[in-house]
Amino acid sequence: MRTENTTRFPLVLLLGFQVDPIFKIPIMIPMCILYILTVTGNLLITALVQLSQNLKYPMFFFLSHLSLCDIVLTTSIVPNMLHVIQCGGITITIALCTTQFQFFATAVASECLLLAVMSYDRYLAICNPLRYTSIMDNQCCLWLVTSCWFSSFTASLGAVIMINRLEFCHQNIINNFFCDFWPILKLSCSDTFAVEMEQMLIGFPLVVFPVVFICVTYIYISTSIFRISSSSGRQKAFSTCSSHLTVVCIFFGTMIANYFVPSTRNSIKLDKLISLFYTVITPLLNPIIYSLRNLEIRVAFEKLVIAMKLKSTNLNYFKKLNLKP
Template sequence: MHHENHTVILDFFLLGFQNLRLFRIPFFILLFSIYIITITGNLFIVLLVSLSHTLHTPMYFFLGQLSLCDTLLSMSVVPNMLDVILKEGKTISLLGCVTQLQMFGWCCIAECYILTVMSCDRYLAICKPLHYSSIMDFKMCLYLVMLSWSLGFLFSIITCVLIYELEFCNHNIIDHFFCDFLPIVDLSCSDTSVVDLEVFMVTPFILLFPFVFVIVTYIYIFLTILGISSITGRQKAFSTCSSHLTVVCLYYGTLISIYLSPSKGYSLNINKITSLFYTMVTPLFNPVIYSVRNQDIRKELNVLIREKEHGCFY
């Protein structure tokens, strides 16, 4: 119900980072540089996995999807955030805000499921090697990836439709650098119980259950690795999953810390820093971790460089 003394809000104002002053331009240059490196690194992995026949395996197929997810996640948040920093705040429409949240949520949820699928892949490869090729064939890989992207889109679009139906009045300032869920819902002057209930019901399927699944699979993986008699065999088995485990810890750690923390008062600044971490630092670390710690990636990179030098790259 509308009240006469309420002004309906159709636009929001993103505050971004306050009191940067002399650090505004250096901060902008730093984040812009990280963004360029992140997009370049992740797109490089996507292209490398696509072009190299030796990397046409389930593990690298999922890695390519993870890099694609990181690319889209960064593109949905960082360009607008850089504009907010440069202008010291920016106005964004309600539709634009919800659209950004939908794209961001889609990529975040899809990445949770892709990381879960990657842990399943490593479990089958290490714990069930004799059945691995028959289970994790191309159709299964494609099905799991499509399911991950589809669930991410479904859960995010439901939340965003419910948010778009909310009423916003009197206050339109979002104390954040992008349209995240908690800052938007806090501004609503209507009943948010439906969207709160929806998020409460789907969060275990997005964060809790996948995270528990990853933990359980890695317990079995470590037990299997410890049972390998040769030191070389143990090292080889562990090297195939160490990069993925590092990325999982970074990604789930930051997501859980921000969405399980209080959303009011002093925690807003902490949420900004944590959000900056998983929207910029984690997508940057993924290609770095896989490029530095993965011998196959480094080997194929060297092959492509040599082919380019000899004019054989096509």
């Protein structure tokens, strides 16, 4: 029902972290460093997969898209979060708020689906190695990745369209550093039942299905690994899954803590810290985990560094001779 206190195009106040002005710079500098490291690390993973011939495998192809998800996720949150901290809270339109949510939701949903796809890739490689190359060919990999991005974007776009049809009150305050689905919905003065049902019917399976699928695939993977007679073979098979399993536990663990654990007024600060870990720290950990636990990526990185050093040495040599390389 329309009233004098409702509008279709309101302003939203993002409170962020309410800190003393003297602590703003000490907080913002580490956040900037973490953001730069996150983007650099994930861009490096993507570049290595594209440039190295030793990484032309489905597992690394999916990993490069996982890195793209992390870049979109952290870029949709951190720059705006730094602005919120600097200003002690900012006012934005509901359109900008829902736009931020769409980029964030697309990245999160895509990462959920990609982690499920990567578990299926590991399942085929370990449980059905003879048919692996025939099933997981280039066309199949491209189709799987495209499906992940398209379904995630479509689901988030549907939620944004329905949110933009709602009416909102003039006093709109989100006690967080970014616009998420449920905080936006709480601002509405309209009946939100249809939007909530749409989110449950479309968004919920994007999270639940990957979790169930990953659990089932790893049950089969574990069974196959324990059937391997040699200890070296078991160790090699497990090492190919350990980095993926670590990322899965961190990503879905923080997601469950962020969205499925009931919050109270006393836990608002804790909720913000969990959201901070989920949106800033997790995207940084992914390239670190895969780099430390994956020999192929470390070797590709070392070769890239050596190639850059040789190129730099050759350029300096030609400069000394006043010649063009």
